[in-house]
Amino acid sequence: xxxxxxxxxxxxxxxxxxxxxxxxxxxxxxxxxxxxxxxxxxxxxxxxxxxxxxxxxxxxxxxxxxxxxxxxxxxxxxxxxxxxxxxxxxxxxxxxxxxxxxxxxxxxxxxxxxxxxxxxxxxxxxxxxxxxxxxxxxxxxxxxxxxxxxxxxxxxxxxxxxxxxxxxxxxxxxxxxxxxxxxxxxxxxxxxxxxxxxxxxxxxxxxx
Amino acid sequence: xxxxxxxxxxxxxxxxxxxxxxxxxxxxxxxxxxxxxxxxxxxxxxxxxxxxxxxxxxxxxxxxxxxxxxxxxxxxxxxxxxxxxxxxxxxxxxxxxxxxxxxxxxxxxxxxxxxxxxxxxxxxxxxxxxxxxxxxxxxxxxxxxxxxxxxxxxxxxxxxxxxxxxxxxxxxxxxxxxxxxxxxxxxxxxxxxxxxxxxxxxxxxxxxxxxxxxxxxxxxxxxxxxxx
Numbered sequence: 001x002x003x004x005x006x007x008x009x010x011x012x013x014x015x016x017x018x019x020x021x022x023x024x025x026x027x028x029x030x031x032x033x034x035x036x037x038x039x040x041x042x043x044x045x046x047x048x049x050x051x052x053x054x055x056x057x058x059x060x061x062x063x064x065x066x067x068x069x070x071x072x073x074x075x076x077x078x079x080x081x082x083x084x085x086x087x088x089x090x091x092x093x094x095x096x097x098x099x100x101x102x103x104x105x106x107x108x109x110x111x112x113x114x115x116x117x118x119x120x121x122x123x124x125x126x127x128x129x130x131x132x133x134x135x136x137x138x139x140x141x142x143x144x145x146x147x148x149x150x151x152x153x154x155x156x157x158x159x160x161x162x163x164x165x166x167x168x169x170x171x172x173x174x175x176x177x178x179x180x181x182x183x184x185x186x187x188x189x190x191x192x193x194x195x196x197x198x199x200x201x202x203x204x205x206x207x208x
Numbered sequence: 209x210x211x212x213x214x215x216x217x218x219x220x221x222x223x224x225x226x227x228x229x230x231x232x233x234x235x236x237x238x239x240x241x242x243x244x245x246x247x248x249x250x251x252x253x254x255x256x257x258x259x260x261x262x263x264x265x266x267x268x269x270x271x272x273x274x275x276x277x278x279x280x281x282x283x284x285x286x287x288x289x290x291x292x293x294x295x296x297x298x299x300x301x302x303x304x305x306x307x308x309x310x311x312x313x314x315x316x317x318x319x320x321x322x323x324x325x326x327x328x329x330x331x332x333x334x335x336x337x338x339x340x341x342x343x344x345x346x347x348x349x350x351x352x353x354x355x356x357x358x359x360x361x362x363x364x365x366x367x368x369x370x371x372x373x374x375x376x377x378x379x380x381x382x383x384x385x386x387x388x389x390x391x392x393x394x395x396x397x398x399x400x401x402x403x404x405x406x407x408x409x410x411x412x413x414x415x416x417x418x419x420x421x422x423x424x425x426x427x428x429x430x431x432x433x434x435x436x
Binding site: 050053054055056057072073075078079081083085086087088089090091093094098102103105106107108 | 212213217221225228229232233288291292293294296297298299300301302303305308432435436
């Protein structure tokens with residue numbers, strides 16, 4: 001039985017300066033599907049993810065979310081998308097817990113202080129929750145940012161290189177979290193350089 | 209989720225976060241206030257010690273210093289969030305972007321404009337400005353400095369990612385500040401000339417309302433352009 005397509009791209013193309021990064025890109029994702037984007041450095045993975053998240057306009061082509069054509073910053077897309085960029089969006093002056101709670105509130109998640117602490121415990125940095133983000137290591141900063149996934153109720157996750165700076169244990173958590181998200185009918189799009197095993201019904205792959 | 213599109217929670221989030229960051233990085237907050245104090249105290253050193261002259265020049269100097277210290281803090285308004293990716297999260301939040309940037313503008317005013325308004329009477333005394341003139345000056349600053357923060361936010365968002373953003377920002381924003389400066393300093397001038405300052409206040413108030421209505425949307429658009 002074909003699954004109803006929720007997130008579709010038709011004939012996308014992206015340009016950086018005068019060079020065409022890629023073109024004729026199309027996909028169709030149903031509920032519970034995952035899309036893994038691979039490609040060399042500079043091949044335009046981040047550009048693709050930013051276009052899919054609605055941050056950047058595509059050079060050509062259209063995007064459809066739940067049957068509606070969406071443009072950059074469309075409210076219907078913003079209501080459902082969680083974008084995690086390659087830089088951990090943490091403020092050095094705030095503690096790990098404050099950072100996470102702040103990002104979750106921004107994403108309009110209904111978060112209690114206890115939830116943020118529990119999410120940090122889940123990614124293994126419960127002990128450092130009260131430390132300012134400035135003293136955390138790269139991997140720990142990445143974990144704090146990714147802990148947002150544990151609090152997210154959004155249907156569409158777009159993750160730019162989420163596995164970067166993660167150790168084996170962190171990667172296992174990420175894989176389990178992605179599998180859980182897809183099992184609930186969510187859609188995940190991620191770029192990666194390292195093998196990420198996603199236990200989802202439908203895992204598509206794009207190599208740029 | 210129910211309040212995702214509500215204006216107030218978005219405004220409160222941005223205001224609260226930026227104020228918290230400002231308080232935690234006290235050094236930066238102090239810089240603008242120290243800058244304002246320095247500019248204002250350096251001027252009398254270059255002038256002859258004539259009370260009448262100081263009284264005439266004082267309000268103008270205080271206004272220009274307020275302008276410059278507001279400008280000094282502008283590059284920071286979005287640059288940090290732009291660099292670490294928070295601005296992308298802000299722009300992609302289901303919450304209304306215009307309300308989020310309004311909260312940032314309010315935080316900018318509370319950390320740069322309000323100290324200027326509060327400290328102005330103190331420095332005005334150093335210029336031998338009379339008590340009535342001080343009251344008019346402070347009222348003008350209270351009405352005018354929020355406009356500076358709001359207009360400045362558009363410029364700060366437009367110059368994101370531009371090379372030499374800081375100096376470009378000054379060139380872009382200072383001309384926009386001119387009307388505020390004219391009516392603000394003009395209010396004190398009117399009192400000096402024996403006229404009522406109320407036309408100036410009315411114009412500043414109208415400017416404040418217009419800015420409050422228009423600048424959040426212009427800034428939101430500029431933020432989106434910067435991220436594209």
